[in-house]
Amino acid sequence: xPTNEGAFSASKPRPNSATRVPPPGRVHRGSRVTRVNAPExxxxxxxxxxxxxxxxxxxxxxxxxxxxxxxxxxxxHGALPVARAALEAxxxxxxxxxIEEALxxxxxxxxxxxxxxxxxxxxxxxxxxxxxxxxxxxxWELPRxxxxxxxxxxxxxxxxxxxxxxxxxxxxxxxxxxxxxDVARHEAAGQIEVVGIFSxxxxxxxxxxxxxxxxxxxxxxxxELAHAxxxxxxxxxxxxxPATLTRPDIHLDLVRTGLAxxxxxxxxxxxxxSLGLRxxxxxxxxxxxxxxxxxxxxxxxxxxxxxxxxTTLALVPLGYADGIPRIATGGPVRVNGVTYPVVGRxxxxxxxxxxxxxxxxxxxxxxxxxxxxxxxxxxGGEASVDExxxxxxxxxxxxxxxxxxRVPRVYRx
Numbered sequence: 001x002p003t004n005e006g007a008f009s010a011s012k013p014r015p016n017s018a019t020r021v022p023p024p025g026r027v028h029r030g031s032r033v034t035r036v037n038a039p040e041x042x043x044x045x046x047x048x049x050x051x052x053x054x055x056x057x058x059x060x061x062x063x064x065x066x067x068x069x070x071x072x073x074x075x076x077h078g079a080l081p082v083a084r085a086a087l088e089a090x091x092x093x094x095x096x097x098x099i100e101e102a103l104x105x106x107x108x109x110x111x112x113x114x115x116x117x118x119x120x121x122x123x124x125x126x127x128x129x130x131x132x133x134x135x136x137x138x139x140w141e142l143p144r145x146x147x148x149x150x151x152x153x154x155x156x157x158x159x160x161x162x163x164x165x166x167x168x169x170x171x172x173x174x175x176x177x178x179x180x181x182d183v184a185r186h187e188a189a190g191q192i193e194v195v196g197i198f199s200x201x202x203x204x205x206x207x208x209x210x211x212x213x214x215x216x217x218x219x220x221x222x223x224e225l226a227h228a229x230x231x232x233x234x235x236x237x238x239x240x241x242p243a244t245l246t247r248p249d250i251h252l253d254l255v256r257t258g259l260a261x262x263x264x265x266x267x268x269x270x271x272x273x274s275l276g277l278r279x280x281x282x283x284x285x286x287x288x289x290x291x292x293x294x295x296x297x298x299x300x301x302x303x304x305x306x307x308x309x310x311t312t313l314a315l316v317p318l319g320y321a322d323g324i325p326r327i328a329t330g331g332p333v334r335v336n337g338v339t340y341p342v343v344g345r346x347x348x349x350x351x352x353x354x355x356x357x358x359x360x361x362x363x364x365x366x367x368x369x370x371x372x373x374x375x376x377x378x379x380g381g382e383a384s385v386d387e388x389x390x391x392x393x394x395x396x397x398x399x400x401x402x403x404x405x406r407v408p409r410v411y412r413x
Contacts, residue, residue: 117161322349
């Protein structure tokens, strides 16, 4: 059933609750959308929102520099377009997890400092060094990085990764003196340059928790150990998006911003608008089918939902193969200014919304081809990524990063 009061009729269609600028390839006519060579499904990425968010983060982080984290195809937004927009808006660094993510950015002639920090024994350190990609180093990677640098006759740029309490990658304080002795030796030989030292925070999205202060203390102790060993990184970086927004004392020389770059809030109870951010992704498709059904009609696999009354069902052609969590029954879909929850199980390619009496009054078939928006910035009344995250019992990070390549990206701005 619709979650907004008021229904549209065949003679007087209800207008959208706010005027929305259509993506390229669409023409709005009243409350309907005529698509002109546009994808049937699209993740519309507002690059001006990305630029706005970077400018906001630069302002908040100053005098520290901002690294735009574009790993995981820029959290599903498209690494190359986002990287370009972020650099245009004032980001000084780019960050990715894997070397394989860094190399296409270099191939596209992006020359900004670029760090890749997650490796395996099969990682191509030589390709990274040749492309002037900085490398995170927890310890085991050092001999491999040095060997690749020697083979190329180049100096590798590394950032020492410290485990300050997250328990994942990084060198512990106990192991650090031995690593620093090796690092100092290789740096003196010109094989490596220690550009940075960094760590990652575990609970910065819960600002009241004391573990962040403990991690900061451990990190600063690691920096002192490095200096005592004759290793002097010029860039210290620890803050992620939530720490960038809440802990100026952790900004140090560089902040690494991921989620906030895309206009999403990393803090429970705080909206993007309250943080000065603008969500960049809108997930949109069109109604693929409508039909009137009687009361007690089962819907989708398992027949877990049955229509309480005679109604109209509408088919939304997005499913878990497109990255929509199968568990997210109840997720909101906005059509013609009204928001409807998904009913029944989400399938591989599709989901169903129940139009209720509104569909019967209007004649549900009139909605065939109507724009259906799953989430967006909210200026058109559409749901937020956070509402879909709640429906799927997950976090906003996961919702955007899992939108699959089957959904074309369309760029504005």
